[in-house]
Amino acid sequence: MKPINVGLLGIGTVGGGTFTVLRRNAEEIARRAGRPIRITVVADKNLDLARQMTEDRGQRTEEVRLTDDAFSVVADPEVDIVIELIGGYGVAKELVLKAIANGKHVVTANKALLATHGNEIFKAAQDKGVMVAFEAAVAGGIPIIKALREGLSANRIQWIAGIINGTTNFILSEMRDKGLSFDAVLKEAQRLGYAEADPTFDIEGVDAAHKITILSALAFGIPMQFDKAYIEGISKLDATDIRYAEQLGYRIKLLGITKRTAEGVELRVHPTLIPSKRLIANVEGAMNAVLVQGDAVGSTLYYGKGAGAEPTASAVIADLVDVTRMHTADPEHRVPHLAFQPDQLSDLPILPMDEVTTSYYLRLRVQDKPGVLADITRILADEQISIDAVIQKEPGEDEDQTDLILLTHQTREKRINAAIAKVEALPVVAGKVTRLRLEELG
């Protein structure tokens, strides 16, 4: 059978992994795809690296052409599928759009590109009758795109909550295990190679927001709306709150959450208390997990490696196999990019954060004297906020201040904000109130 020809743009960690796995499992992959899948050309600015990564046990592989001109690959008439592993929204966007315009199918791991320009890219692909496959863009090796787009297509999806950034999950696990501060663990994570030299996208929740934006679009059949996502990372998280949460039976995880409500869709990333007894609360280290709630199936949980050479290659190659199987099919008979038919997308709005409904953990530094708790609970009651649990720590020796921790039942974010402003104005409350969101995920 004639092989399908692939051009690979960017041969870093994931590109190298893709090369290795395709070569190692070539026979099985061809049996699955119906024909061999062959990388015929690799483009990378670093040709030495490209040479090294494409060698087979130190031997040059003749059939792979190397180039530093990615634009020549997307224009190459021999190439059927382009794998884009460059990342970012600059040249990657230009190359993907050129590949589509030239009638090539695209496989990409680029969540930033899809979350911000996905609507334009999918429209271009649809007009041209080509596929853009992106399993590797969310949660690495976990086939969550496949699950949402195909396996769960009977369901009305209600919500998704995911640990979809390994770097931050590693940091949070270490902070809890070792009782260390965020800064100390981040330094260690960088030393071990778990965090990038510039970790901003990971620690500030941007990477997770790109991924939950993609999942939200697939779950609810809405366009990509990254600009409307609420994003809060973990860099301000205090180890004290991890400890108190633990005492109350909760773990803190950076969750990407998207939820369907009567008024619209919640789309948010923030540190979240979740009950320690939930399976997802026990996902530790750099692992990823995604919990999906559908009306027919109930809860389903997907767990695995969210990054790394071969786990991500696993997703890239699954897309290559899909494209190889489907590329001769009528475009209307393929799985739609966003799970729903493109003319059936919904205009459900993304809710502003003020309108989001969730529960809260509040930590306050208060004077330890009669009436303080009464003042605070009165403010919460005035805002219609119901309290679920309260703990007050013993003040230290010679201290007249203590930590007060409150868990609330569900309320609107705007109500808790109004209550916090009033609580902070009380003379018996010192400094700012620490506010974290809490989800039971039941």
Ligand code: HSE
């Ligand atoms: N930087 C990501 C993470 C992996 O830490 O999970 C790639 O999406």
